[in-house]
Amino acid sequence: MAESLTEFSEALAESVKQAGASVVRVEGRRRLPGTGIIWSAEGVIVTANHVVKRDESIIVGMADGSTTNATVAGRDPSRDLALLRVDASDLPAATVREGRAKVGNLALALGRPGRNVQATVGIISAVSEGEWRTPAGGEVDHYLQTDVLMYPGFSGGPLLDVAGQVVGLNSSALVRGASVALPAATLSEVAAALLAHGRMRRGYLGVSTQPVRLPEKVREAVGQETGLLIISVEKDSPAEAGGLVLGDTIVSLDGHPVRHHDDLLALLSGDRVGHKVPVGIVRGGESQTVNVTVGER
Numbered sequence: 001m002a003e004s005l006t007e008f009s010e011a012l013a014e015s016v017k018q019a020g021a022s023v024v025r026v027e028g029r030r031r032l033p034g035t036g037i038i039w040s041a042e043g044v045i046v047t048a049n050h051v052v053k054r055d056e057s058i059i060v061g062m063a064d065g066s067t068t069n070a071t072v073a074g075r076d077p078s079r080d081l082a083l084l085r086v087d088a089s090d091l092p093a094a095t096v097r098e099g100r101a102k103v104g105n106l107a108l109a110l111g112r113p114g115r116n117v118q119a120t121v122g123i124i125s126a127v128s129e130g131e132w133r134t135p136a137g138g139e140v141d142h143y144l145q146t147d148v149l150m151y152p153g154f155s156g157g158p159l160l161d162v163a164g165q166v167v168g169l170n171s172s173a174l175v176r177g178a179s180v181a182l183p184a185a186t187l188s189e190v191a192a193a194l195l196a197h198g199r200m201r202r203g204y205l206g207v208s209t210q211p212v213r214l215p216e217k218v219r220e221a222v223g224q225e226t227g228l229l230i231i232s233v234e235k236d237s238p239a240e241a242g243g244l245v246l247g248d249t250i251v252s253l254d255g256h257p258v259r260h261h262d263d264l265l266a267l268l269s270g271d272r273v274g275h276k277v278p279v280g281i282v283r284g285g286e287s288q289t290v291n292v293t294v295g296e297r
Helices: 002-020 186-195 214-224 238-242 261-267
Strands: 023-027 033-039 044-049 058-061 067-076 081-086 106-111 118-127 144-146 158-160 166-171 179-183 207-213 227-232 247-251 276-283 288-292
Touching: 002 106, 002 158, 023 044, 023 158, 033 186, 058 081, 058 247, 067 118, 067 186, 106 144, 158 238, 158 288, 166 186, 166 276, 207 247, 207 288, 214 247, 214 276, 227 238, 238 288, 247 261
Parallel strands: none
Antiparallel strands: 023 033, 023 058, 033 044, 044 081, 058 067, 067 081, 106 118, 106 158, 118 144, 144 179, 158 166, 166 179, 207 227, 227 247, 247 276, 276 288
16 A cells, blocks of 8 residues: 555646646746746746736746746636747647536645746636626636635636646636636647637627516516616617617527526627627517627627
8 A cells, every 4th residue: 555655646746747847837927927837838828917917028937947037918717827939949748638517636836936846736616607707797608616726826727637638727816715727628629719810809799788588478488587788879889880789688609597686797799899789679578589789808
């Protein structure tokens, strides 16, 4: 038994050593530095947005002790992610695990708030079922909750499996009082979008709404109790062009129910920008559908 534990302990240490080469220090705020992950060998680094308070004079500390300047390639504050670029190549990019981590999997959290890499270990205690929306409104494929102790400066660093593969990115800003990591799938999605556009594209209709309860007859017809009453329509907006008017109640978008503001915001994702989508409405007590081309905010 002791020999097996020793072998396992040495294997964990080796995983930390290998993965630590891809973990960097990010000096982008006044207080304690945060951590980042080398996402590609061509100088792309992903980190937590809240550890990069400024857009200039950002310093990245590498595993070999060297430092280099970094620029912000893009941000997604709604999911607390930022993408940095450094003028370097042939960097040791992190290895990303394919597939989801499971409840009960051992997990390692790495950080580099100083010169040396630091590590802590725990288990994945919960994985959300289906999509999750952050407190800032960002849509996430799922989230990972762990019992890993998040030391100061660990935000932006990787959550690893025991083989040293990245399963997520740790952030202390997403949920108070809990250690939560964004999954690798979300990191890949956001990194690709920021590299392509420099920002996260957001859909836009051009309406102001308020939640309302639907009349009983309408509730039965659409299968939901609430919708969003349109209280104003912006001039020359996608909503106006698509025929939405004051007094319409939105109950669906592109086949998905709209019951609250958050539902509409989540459905106005970047992949719908420029596409004509059906918007289910209640007008004059009757259910109708209008087609609206989603604009970009």
